[in-house]
Amino acid sequence: MTNDPNETSQPTAGVPLTASLVARAASLAEAPLPDDVRELARQCVLDWAGVALAGANEPLSRILLAQAREDGGAPIASLVGTPLRLSVRQAALLNGAAGHAIDYDDANMAAQGHVTAAVLPAALAVGESRAASGDVLLRAFAAGYEMTGMVGQYLGRAHYERGFHGTATVGSFGAACAAAVLMALDRDSTAVALGIAGTQAGGMKAQFGTMCKPLHAGKANENGVTGAQLAARGFTGRADLLEAAQGFALATSPAPDAQAALAMPPGGTHLHNNLFKYHAACYGTHSSIEAVRTLCEAHQLTAADIERIDLDVEPGAQRMCDIVQPATGLQAKFSLRLNAALAVAGADTASPATYIDSTAQRPDLIALRERVAVHFMPDGWPLMQAAVRILTRDGRTLSARHDSGVPERDLARQRARLARKFMALAAPVVGPDRAAAIERAIGALDHIEDIGTLMSMLSQPTGTTS
Structure with missing residues (x-):
């Protein structure tokens, strides 16, 4: 692709790139997940739950909560670490920021950012509002994760090097995809949801080291929820914003690559290349x-x-x-x-x-x-x-x-290491008994009939720091 601002990218003749990405992501949500993908998705949920509980009482989380309470809104979706409920959009924003507040959440090189923190809270908020099952949640999350990886590859590393924080920008598309799956949007509406989310997306690396970096994850979730909600109501927007002339890719990357977006990642999905953090730093x-x-x-x-x-x-x-x-x-x-x-x-x-x-x-x-x-x-x-x-x-x-860019292939060993990390983060917040119960629930998440059960466990701390 050249840098001609009037050029669009078509991966195959007559098929817009966004439509191709939506089809691939949707295929993960429309069939049972392979065992390894399902296990990786559960591990992402477990890791995020620990870091979000630990981050829920950070100063930035308290500031965002104060603002949300002043704004008001229907109490629909749970807020991690508190007994409060907020609107779906607010819960996605605040839980997203909490999950990145201590910068201890997972990352993905293809996606150029922290995928779970940018996608999962949107899925949880929408899923809870619709009494979604754990199996449906995991499928939606896997689809949103795949979308994030594909968009990150499309934009290329130059997007990140220009100063964009992929957690915020690329993550907005993944969050919209996950939310759209949970709202049962068709593929055309999902493409529009991505466009609505993408036109809101921003986030500068210059904010690293400030409260705005965790806000980026929150905004990705909020952008995704807003995109899906508005698309469901018939709000119009481009279904090809990613590849359109003067669209997202050409505005934010010098060399978007449609073939890179559609290339099969190692292991078969971008989830296979998730990188968990075991040091609480960048x-x-x-x-x-x-x-x-x-x-x-x-x-x-x-x-x-x-x-x-x-x-x-x-x-x-x-x-x-x-x-x-x-x-x-x-x-x-x-x-x-x-x-x-x-x-x-x-x-x-x-x-x-x-x-x-x-x-x-x-x-x-x-x-x-x-x-x-x-x-x-x-x-x-x-x-x-x-x-x-x-x-x-x-x-x-x-x-x-x-x-540190080589993912662990022994999922059982990774699961044990993540369990230790989770308990170290969660037990001081909710107490060891509830932390152990949360860990067990996430381990059986695909068998939970209503994810509200899990959210209620995450939203009412009983530990000494609550």
């Missing part, structure tokens, strides 16, 4: 954390042993997680240097409680942070790979690599 820092920690543990290094740390990372990290002198806990999540220092210090980077203002301001961590040099490698470097070299004060140079 995903771009994870490979560095892992490699530094591996070297320190293998050679029993402490900060006193280290002269310098060199990190080789992808060039895009400079615009994603290169806050050089973080002053707050939120900024610390986006600092390669500070996270390398935390890894040396043996800090619990799996705990959101590590990422607080006092951590960013600790003199020992600042001193170590200043001995970290970040090198942004040429284009073509693997997106989530880090090469680490530690120069010790006794003259040794120790090296390690880690690639």
Whole structure:
């Protein structure tokens, strides 16, 4: 495709791209999910539930709730972490923001963002309002996830490098798709819903390190719900906004690629390439954390042993997680240097409680942070790979690599690891007994007749922090 603003993209003769994407996503929702896809979808729900419960009491979540209560609205859909109900649109917004508030939710490289936080809350809000079953919810989520991956591939990495946060932009299309499935829209109306959602979509990476980054996830869900709701009422909009002349792709990407959008992802679906986070920081820092920690543990290094740390990372990290002198806990999540220092210090980077203002301001961590040099490698470097070299004060140079962009293929092992993460996040909020009950319910989600049962478990905290 050229950059001609009057050009449209057609993947096959006479078939608009959006129609092709809707057909592929819908095929996931219209038949029973394969066992591995269903398990991956349940794992996404479990991971999101933990991070959303932990994020529901964050300052940004409280501000959004105060605004929603002032706005008013019909109490239809549950709000995670509180006994309150909001309108479907408001619940999608607030639950979406809560799920990204501590930046500990999953990611997908093809989708250029955090897919579950951008799609699942829309599906939950719409599904709860319609007493949808757990099986229908999982199918809708899988369809929305697939749409997000396809749109992300269509726009290409250049969309993200231009400064757009894919969680907000690409995620809006996935949320609209999931909501449309739950509302039983036909394929033509679903395409219009995507167009309505897309014309609202925005989100700038310049907001990383502020409350607006989690807001991006919330807005993706809200945009998707609004798109589906309005399309269902006959609201008009382009059914080909993605590929239209002066449409979404040509406005936000220098080289949209329809064939990339339609290419089969590894494993058969984009869900197969979901990446879960086990450090409560920007995903771009994870490979560095892992490699530094591996070297320190293998050679029993402490900060006193280290002269310098060199990190080789992808060039895009400079615009994603290169806050050089973080002053707050939120900024610390986006600092390669500070996270390398935390890894040396043996800090619990799996705990959101590590990422607080006092951590960013600790003199020992600042001193170590200043001995970290970040090198942004040429284009073509693997997106989530880090090469680490530690120069010790006794003259040794120790090296390690880690690639956090490789998904886990052992789903049972991944499930066990996610269960531990979930309990660590959820138990302080709802208590260990309810957290265990939620975990069991999500494990059997495809057998739940009405997802309102699960939402009621997530919406009334009983722990000490509620």
